[in-house]
Amino acid sequence: MDDNLKKLIPFALKYKPNIIWNVVFNVLYALFSSLGFVMIIPVMNVLFGEEEKVTKLPTYNGIWELKTYLNDTLYYYVNYLTEQKGAAYALYLIISIIIIIFLLKNLFGFLGLQHLMKLKTGVLRDFREKMYAKIVDLPVSYYSEKRKGDVMARILGDVNEVQNSFFAVLELIVKEPLTIIITLGIMFSISWKLTLFVFIFIPISGLIISKIGKSLKSQSARAQQENGYMISVVEETLTGLKVVKGYNAETYFKNLFTASVNRLYILTNKIGKKHNLASPMSEFLGIATIAVLLIYGGTLVLQDGSLSGGAFIGYIGMAYNILTPAKAISKASYQVKNGSAAAERVFEIIETPNVIRDTEKSIAINSFNDKIQLKNITFSYDGEQNVLKNFSLDIPKGKTVALVGQSGSGKSTIANLLMRFYDVENGTITLNGTNIKDIQLFALREQLGLVTQDSIMFNGSIADNVRIGKLNATDEDVIAALKIANAYEFVQHLPDGINTNIGDGGGKLSGGQKQRISIARAVLKNPPIMVLDEATSALDTESERLVQDALEKMMQNRTSVVIAHRLSTIQKADVIVVMNRGEIAEQGTHDELLAKNGTYAKLVSLQSFES
Template identity: 70%
Template sequence: MDDNLKKIIPYTKKYKRNVVLNIFFNVLYALFSTIGMVFIFPVMQVLFADGEKVTKYPKYTGFIDAIGNWQEYLFYYVNEYSNKYGVYYGLMITVSLVLITFLLKNLSNYFALQNITKLKNGVLRDLREKMYNKIVSLPVSYYSEKRKGDVMSRMLSDINEVQSSFFLILELIIKEPLTILFSLGFMFYTSWKLTLFVFIFMPISALIITKIGKTLKAKSTKAQQEGGYMISITEETLSGLKVVKAYNAEAYFSNLFKDSVNRLFKLTNAIAKKNNLAQPMSEFLGIVIIGVLLIYGGNLVLVEKSIKGSEFLMYIGLAYNILTPAKAISKASYQMKNGLAAAERVFEILEVKNPIINKENAKEISSFDKGIEIKNVTFAYNDDAVLKNFSLDIPKGKTIALVGQSGSGKSTIANLLTRFYDVNNGEILLDDENIKNVTMHSLRNQMGLVTQDSIMFNGSIADNVKLGKLNATDEEVITALKIANAYEFVANLPEGINTNIGDSGNKLSGGQKQRISIARAILKNPPIMILDEATSALDTESERLVQDALEKMMQNRTSVVIAHRLSTIQKADKIVVMHHGEIAEQGTHEELLNLGGTYAKLVSLQSLDS
């Protein structure tokens, strides 16, 4: 059994009832499908009048014998009613049996499909939920190497492919094979000589179809990867549309997209070519088998006279009854290869080991009492160390500012404090407790984060602010907006705090988004605030409003401020100047200016008043 098939089985346990009912109704479908064809035989006997006349009621010698002598019982009643009411009445009985059997066959098929649909949709829902939860739980570092579009493709199209293709396995192992098996059983019972011909040709047909399907899984995997890349290009183009247009790069991105679409076009055509060949090829091979049966069977009927004409017609009907499930099996086996390739990509993400998880006995913390201590921390994103044996004390209630050139490790400290990444060496202590021994949920509950890029979500202003406190009232939202110097412009919007701000907040200016981001942190009201270059992308007026909001927010809080604009951190209790992952200088604004070192040069370069 394929490994990916084994992995999908646990998801079906929740729907055992639907699996059992699907199998039950598929067995009935296969049975009635075969019996329907067998019941055509009595119709032929009546029409051609070459059936055995049974005038005495067959003697009952047990249930098994009665099943084996079903024809005698049937012919007795047909003969009895034909003598009483005419041959036409006997024909009505046999035709009615055929119709009832085919009705039961199709009802069984309906109930089987209903149950497989519930199973497929249920597993699809569960897989999507698990996939989304996995995507959210994976660390930030995972997405620095992955294209978002590829992840989205796995979440949407690949899981859909698993749903549409994978559960054909129930058809492959129950419905269609049983239909073939039951039909072959009656065929063998009717004429073992003719059936031997079928057994000779069926493996040859299967071998030819298998040969056609080779390499299909590999091509399906490539097509799904290309689909992910195509979605990535679309997502990146839309996210950076202003840059694309400003640099007249439409043609460049159009060519990227065109190349991807063309590769996908070729791959999907190659897959479709083999998929499309499967059904007509299996049907043609089936007709070849029936053609051989007609030649050989015709000899048995016309020359050897070892089989009746009506029996032979029923036999051909049974042989043709094998064709439909044989076609379904060949088509399903091809689709299964697509499903296997898609499942491989889905489980590739589901099975990623998350390096940043809670320890088994991790503690819940509900308060922050002493301070933060960074002890001898070394950290590298790849091979080059960003922080080297870095140590820093952040006492409770103090504002610590981190400054330095790009790449000096400032933002890395914010990532480590929030456990978006884990340290390679050393430790970070919160109230003398290593943050690795604390649950991430309770750790992040103690922290508020305001970044340079104000992350906004498509929804109302209230929705975005309430991320800080999901059960907040409108009054609490308005209070937070006022402290963040945001309520003045929000109050003038058409629907106030209920105004939709568009995708990524594109209806707002940078300064407005940043103030809403600050309001979100204020509403959360955490004891520790981390500000990662929160004003670096703003104009002077917006910066003044945002800086005022930040100062209000930092009152009576422990704050770690990562700053590019040095004017924003002059009131900090301690300024730490970083250089290549190490502390170059530290002290207050005045102390560092008097030192006349790196910080004084940075201040001078930014033309600030000391």
């Protein structure tokens, strides 16, 4: 079995009873499948008058003579019934037994599939849960280089492919091989000479099929990657639909999608051709072998006399019975190739080490009672160009520290580092004197509230979006938070109030409304430290005034880190830090910085701000 598929075994072992019962029912299926064709032999012999004349009920002499015992017992009763009630009665009885045997065969097949289904759906559920948990746990930095559509393709399409392939292997190693082995054993006992031809056919067939499917894994991997790219194009188009339409870029994105679809079309056809070739090729090889068996077996019946006509017909039936599992095995081998490529992509995510995680030494904290200290921080996103350079800053408890500066000066990076979306490369960030790398992530983020420049909304009600700040909050709590954020004034006039659905990404709300909902979320969480990353950037003048008033109330007796582009929003900050290319250019209060007539004063004059 492929190494990637072997990694699925722990998932399957959770459903051990289903596996055991599947194997038991498959063994019975294989046994009754072969017995059904064995019973054809006495029917033919009765019709041709070739049945063995056994007049005495045989005695059991051990397992080594089991075949002879069963054969003689069967013919004893056939002979007895023929003499007592006529050949027709014996024939009808044997046919009834055959019907019962095939009924049992299909019953056991059904029961085996039922347990396989429970195993498949259970593993699929657990696998998706594991995959989603990993996707959520991985740090933000992981997705800066990954397409979201590709990740979506892996958790949706690739996981399905892995599931189908893994359980094709289960059938491959139990049901179909057992059917072939038991049937071959019976065929060998009937005529070892004829069975030699079958043993020649199997390796030849396997060799041809393996040659056809040799390149299937690499083509499947390329197809799955292309599928991920195609989903990415769709996801990005829908996310940026206003930009696409506003810039008349529909043709460009249509061409991107069409090119991807065409590449997928070519790859899928190549894979499909090899899939489609497997079944007819194995069947043709099987029929060719049966043709040889008919020629040689006919000689044994007609000239040699070492094989009865009934036994020969039953033998041919069993030879044909091998074709179905042989075709299933060849088909499953192709699925395994596909699944191996898909499993590789899935486990690439599952096995990605999470560099931002708790360790055995991580401690929990319940409060913030000292200060945040950033000491000699150096950080870069790409490992080359430093966004922060030897940056140091103290943020005392209860104080409001504002970060200002031109775009790209590193303001938002500080928010990312405080939240541990990214980890510092050099230097330390401490909370209450403890390095935040040594604090449990959950405990750290419980102390922090975040309002970002981009108001992240989820498809659901306003209440659902606000409750992310505190999942067990009541409607009264939600309304109180909305009032503080000056959002309830518009929410109360919506058709369903706080239960109004805001659409995908909050598409039914304006930018200012979404931002106020985002602020209400942080208000509801009520953390001791608030990080505001351009929190008022999306607001019009009136909304800005309302929200700024709400923020000032919220920041009273609270530690706040305010990243601002509009300088009018931070004039009351205890400390204003002016940043330039990852370093502190100057810092002080609003009045102190104006008096210096430096970088801050220039920024103020550019925004026509009056002190």
